[in-house]
Amino acid sequence: MSLEQFKNRNVGTQNYKTLDLDHTPVTGMGQFKQVVSRTFKPELFVGLWVTFREMINALFRGKMHTTQYPFEKLPISPRYRAIHDMLRLLESGHYRCIGCGLCEKICISNCITMDTQYDENQRKEVSEYTINFGRCIFCGYCAEVCPELAIVHGPRYETASEQRASFSLFEDMLTPIDQLNLQQEYQGFGAISPNADENIKKTPLAY
Amino acid sequence: MSEVQTVENMVSITIDGVDYKAKEGEYILNAARANDIFIPAICYLTRCSPTLACRLCLVEADGKQVYSCNAKVKEGMEITVSTPDILAERRAMMEVYDVNHPLQCGVCDQSGECELQNYTLELGVDSQSYTIQDTKREATNWSSVLHYDPGLCIVCERCTTVCKDMIGDAAIKTTKRGGEALDKAWKDEMPKDAYAMWNKLQKSVIAPSNGTEHTNCSDCGECVAVCPVGALVSRDFVYTSNAWDLKKIPATCAHCSSGCQIYYETKPASIEDRTEKIFRVTNEWNYVSLCGAGRFGYDFENRTATKDATTFAAAVKAFKKAKVINFNSVITNEEALMLQTLKEKLGVKLINREARAFQRFLGFYSEASGQSLYSLDFKEVMATDFVMSVGSSLRNDNPNARYAFNNVQKLNKGAGLYFHPVGDTLVPTFGKNIEMFAHKVGHEEAALLFIIKLFADQDKLPSSVKEQLDSDFVELLGGDTAKFEKSFEKMMKKKESFSLMVGEDLYFHEKAENLAKLIAVLEASSEVKVAMIPPKTNSLGVALICDLDDEAEGYTIGYNESGDFKLSALGDGDLDMPAMNQQEGTLTNMHKRVTPTNAALEYNGYVLNDIVREVASAPKETIMWTEHLPVSKGFKAVEFDSLPNHYTNDGVEHRGYLLESTSVEVEEISVDKFDDSNALEGEIAYRCNPQRQFNDFSDKAHQIFEGFGLYTSPAKAEALSSKVEVEFANGKLTLDVIVDERMEGDIVAIPDFKSAENIYELFAGSRYQTVTIKEV
Ligand code: SF4
Numbered sequence: 001m002s003l004e005q006f007k008n009r010n011v012g013t014q015n016y017k018t019l020d021l022d023h024t025p026v027t028g029m030g031q032f033k034q035v036v037s038r039t040f041k042p043e044l045f046v047g048l049w050v051t052f053r054e055m056i057n058a059l060f061r062g063k064m065h066t067t068q069y070p071f072e073k074l075p076i077s078p079r080y081r082a083i084h085d086m087l088r089l090l091e092s093g094h095y096r097c098i099g100c101g102l103c104e105k106i107c108i109s110n111c112i113t114m115d116t117q118y119d120e121n122q123r124k125e126v127s128e129y130t131i132n133f134g135r136c137i138f139c140g141y142c143a144e145v146c147p148e149l150a151i152v153h154g155p156r157y158e159t160a161s162e163q164r165a166s167f168s169l170f171e172d173m174l175t176p177i178d179q180l181n182l183q184q185e186y187q188g189f190g191a192i193s194p195n196a197d198e199n200i201k202k203t204p205l206a207y
Numbered sequence: 208m209s210e211v212q213t214v215e216n217m218v219s220i221t222i223d224g225v226d227y228k229a230k231e232g233e234y235i236l237n238a239a240r241a242n243d244i245f246i247p248a249i250c251y252l253t254r255c256s257p258t259l260a261c262r263l264c265l266v267e268a269d270g271k272q273v274y275s276c277n278a279k280v281k282e283g284m285e286i287t288v289s290t291p292d293i294l295a296e297r298r299a300m301m302e303v304y305d306v307n308h309p310l311q312c313g314v315c316d317q318s319g320e321c322e323l324q325n326y327t328l329e330l331g332v333d334s335q336s337y338t339i340q341d342t343k344r345e346a347t348n349w350s351s352v353l354h355y356d357p358g359l360c361i362v363c364e365r366c367t368t369v370c371k372d373m374i375g376d377a378a379i380k381t382t383k384r385g386g387e388a389l390d391k392a393w394k395d396e397m398p399k400d401a402y403a404m405w406n407k408l409q410k411s412v413i414a415p416s417n418g419t420e421h422t423n424c425s426d427c428g429e430c431v432a433v434c435p436v437g438a439l440v441s442r443d444f445v446y447t448s449n450a451w452d453l454k455k456i457p458a459t460c461a462h463c464s465s466g467c468q469i470y471y472e473t474k475p476a477s478i479e480d481r482t483e484k485i486f487r488v489t490n491e492w493n494y495v496s497l498c499g500a501g502r503f504g505y506d507f508e509n510r511t512a513t514k515d516a517t518t519f520a521a522a523v524k525a526f527k528k529a530k531v532i533n534f535n536s537v538i539t540n541e542e543a544l545m546l547q548t549l550k551e552k553l554g555v556k557l558i559n560r561e562a563r564a565f566q567r568f569l570g571f572y573s574e575a576s577g578q579s580l581y582s583l584d585f586k587e588v589m590a591t592d593f594v595m596s597v598g599s600s601l602r603n604d605n606p607n608a609r610y611a612f613n614n615v616q617k618l619n620k621g622a623g624l625y626f627h628p629v630g631d632t633l634v635p636t637f638g639k640n641i642e643m644f645a646h647k648v649g650h651e652e653a654a655l656l657f658i659i660k661l662f663a664d665q666d667k668l669p670s671s672v673k674e675q676l677d678s679d680f681v682e683l684l685g686g687d688t689a690k691f692e693k694s695f696e697k698m699m700k701k702k703e704s705f706s707l708m709v710g711e712d713l714y715f716h717e718k719a720e721n722l723a724k725l726i727a728v729l730e731a732s733s734e735v736k737v738a739m740i741p742p743k744t745n746s747l748g749v750a751l752i753c754d755l756d757d758e759a760e761g762y763t764i765g766y767n768e769s770g771d772f773k774l775s776a777l778g779d780g781d782l783d784m785p786a787m788n789q790q791e792g793t794l795t796n797m798h799k800r801v802t803p804t805n806a807a808l809e810y811n812g813y814v815l816n817d818i819v820r821e822v823a824s825a826p827k828e829t830i831m832w833t834e835h836l837p838v839s840k841g842f843k844a845v846e847f848d849s850l851p852n853h854y855t856n857d858g859v860e861h862r863g864y865l866l867e868s869t870s871v872e873v874e875e876i877s878v879d880k881f882d883d884s885n886a887l888e889g890e891i892a893y894r895c896n897p898q899r900q901f902n903d904f905s906d907k908a909h910q911i912f913e914g915f916g917l918y919t920s921p922a923k924a925e926a927l928s929s930k931v932e933v934e935f936a937n938g939k940l941t942l943d944v945i946v947d948e949r950m951e952g953d954i955v956a957i958p959d960f961k962s963a964e965n966i967y968e969l970f971a972g973s974r975y976q977t978v979t980i981k982e983v
Pocket residue numbers: 096097098099100101102103104142145146147148149150151
């Protein structure tokens with residue numbers, strides 16, 4: 001075993017490089033001037049004009065191009081990788097995760113952590129499980145490695161909240177026990193979107 | 208000694224057509240390992256006897272199939288590691304191991320470092336040809352620390368072997384599984400060795416050998432360490448972490464003077480609490496064996512420390528006015544050197560009772576023998592075939608001295624003499640050729656004279672010794688002369704090398720000087736070589752580095768000991784200090800080796816070096832003292848960061864360095880006359896810790912349960928109430944009576960692991976005292 005890591009005693013000194021930036025104005029007047037000079041440029045009015053023109057087109061000339069979210073939502077592809085779901089066994093309702101730690105190990109952003117312990121039934125109990133969504137890059141490796149099909153990426157992409165931590169504990173991700181009948185099985189990496197048919201268009205062959 | 212052997216007795220062998228050198232008489236497996244050749248093997252443990260349980264280590268030697276863990280190399284031997292037949296055997300064996308093995312690697316604690324997993328992959332087992340009905344096997348707890356899951360056990364017998372051959376408890380054995388018998392048809396269908404292995408495997412599981420559900424053993428956890436699969440795990444660790452999540456910190460155990468190699472294995476405590484925590488302690492179990500204190504007593508870190516400038520200023524002020532520093536042997540060489548520097552610069556006196564006693568004894572020995580250090584280390588003791596012990600409670604004082612005593616009996620067909628006033632029921636079970644003398648307290652000189660009489664060349668003895676040898680020592684020491692003569696003859700058969708271990712009783716002895724001289728006489732006149740057990744962790748280092756004082760008065764700084772201003776790594780002092788698992792530095796162990804240890808856990812407070820920098824002068828880091836350890840005392844001027852810390856495949860230890868011993872010519876020794884009327888009579892108390900307890904730090908650990916009380920033999924306990932008052936000449940203690948089932952006789956033991964109890968004062972310079980025991 002290499003002892004190198006024990007020879008570095010410079011804890012606390014990091015190699016940060018400071019960027020070469022302009023001085024930040026300190027007086028109130030200076031700050032006001034900076035804001036004004038950064039805001040009012042001719043490009044601002046060009047942009048406003050384009051937006052106004054397209055608004056008129058969309059609202060009064062019937063030229064709407066986008067989906068009217070949040071009144072209208074497109075179906076999400078099963079391949080989409082949003083906030084993780086922790087699934088349960090259908091028969092017993094017990095969580096599927098066995099606490100093997102493979103997801104924790106494979107995670108390339110090192111953002112999965114779990115606490116396990118010996119429970120009264122002599123089994124390995126997952127007493128807590130968490131994903132740090134500040135670091136998760138939604139790569140899907142955890143779902144891919146899981147031998148129990150316990151962790152999957154769900155379709156929940158609406159994740160605006162005050163803290164990302166509100167999604168990240170075991171019980172936040174676990175299928176609520178009263179909604180077990182609604183639990184969706186993960187269809188696999190090759191699965192197609194539910195609206196795949198609609199999306200098929202004739203190839204525009206102009207010639 | 209061992210070096211001479213390696214140079215002279217080498218033989219040439221070839222493995223798979225390549226020439227290699229091997230030590231004569233070595234097993235093929237070890238020879239291959241020493242030359243970095245891989246032979247699959249599960250059941251063999253270096254330093255233990257081969258059990259032939261797994262049979263995986265089959266090789267072809269000179270055209271014949273042999274088990275490489277059990278067949279010795281011969282000059283010119285030609286070895287082939289794998290032939291088609293052997294490969295078929297090995298593949299079948301691995302398939303057999305996987306029959307009814309739950310393969311629950313997903314939750315198993317061993318996953319990632321499991322030998323069954325590794326070999327199943329190594330031998331490419333991708334199909335199963337064998338089946339048999341499974342037997343219900345339920346997981347149980349054998350003791351407060353051991354958890355056994357027979358469903359995972361592959362009955363390799365490593366646990367039972369290490370417990371018998373190394374530890375000496377023989378607390379577990381193979382027993383009947385009650386499984387279905389193998390279908391005879393397999394016998395013709397499958398490879399021969401694989402069938403034989405399966406036949407045995409199908410019949411056995413492991414169980415406590417006392418016939419109960421519980422082991423009632425030393426709780427050393429070495430069986431847990433050697434188990435190749437997840438069958439034996441410590442109770443505290445079960446299902447709490449995967450092996451790969453833990454960070455290994457190479458360190459030295461700081462509980463006793465054995466200074467064992469350990470790894471602290473750490474990771475953040477939990478999701479909520481991200482501070483690093485030690486989850487377990489592991490070791491290189493092929494080359495070093497731990498005891499229960501080292502394995503389970505690891506969470507003694509000091510968590511309360513902060514950098515508080517006012518207390519630090521108070522500490523500096525206290526040091527400036529200090530007259531005395533009172534410390535103990537749980538200290539690194541570097542810190543000991545700092546204290547010595549303070550003595551030289553500020554003129555403080557240094558008090559360390561156990562190290563001082565050892566220092567004096569070592570001094571007397573050096574004067575008489577001309578050698579600066581004792582002759583043998585404990586690995587050399589392990590290589591002898593006749594081992595003796597005087598002045599140490601073998602089971603309690605130092606686990607590795609005891610392992611050596613036991614291992615000699617088991618592996619070298621050895622014999623042993625055990626002299627100690629407190630009788631023991633375990634030591635005599637180590638082997639058939641052991642004689643125990645529960646002699647009177649005060650008859651230690653007689654024990655040494657007796658050994659001289661047995662082994663010395665009479666012509667080489669000084670007259671002052673020779674004239675004392677006429678007595679009937681066997682009788683005097685409490686044995687039966689006729690019986691002993693007969694058994695001694697048997698003991699001496701085919702014996703070539705002799706060792707004597709001496710312990711703390713002699714250092715804290717009125718006649719310490721005379722005892723040291725007798726040891727020197729013994730070495731000079733016989734083939735017996737001596738190893739000494741330093742009383743506590745780094746007593747040897749402190750004895751060599753510090754110029755200790757006998758008595759001192761005035762304003763006292765206590766370092767983990769009592770004082771007017773207290774530095775404490777336990778978090779209960781005036782200024783916090785880092786505990787041993789939060790420090791880097793070196794320790795000098797009983798093997799005369801200076802071993803490095805690294806910090807496993809964070810520490811946020813001040814260290815001794817900071818104080819020394821204020822009051823005298825000191826370099827930036829504690830470990831910068833390492834290169835300044837006194838070369839004249841045998842240390843080397845090497846930097847801490849250049850010290851190695853590992854074992855190589857041939858079992859050679861590369862941890863730190865060995866102390867240099869110097870020798871000078873000496874004149875003839877003259878010893879005092881032994882006076883047999885000096886024996887202590889009446890109710891006697893002995894200063895001795897229970898197994899797994901050594902100091903306040905082992906006591907702090909949550910898996911060490913042995914309490915502070917009066918330890919007695921079962922017979923003695925019957926005569927006492929459950930709580931007693933023990934009265935010494937200069938004080939008294941009220942203690943609970945705790946039965947130690949392995950103690951014998953009337954002497955009671957009082958531990959010294961709690962420094963706050965001031966036990967050393969009560970015993971006043973001796974390890975035995977007459978006391979009055981009263982009911983309360
Ligand atoms: S890989 Fe799956 S089963 Fe294993 S710990 Fe992660 S979620 Fe649980």
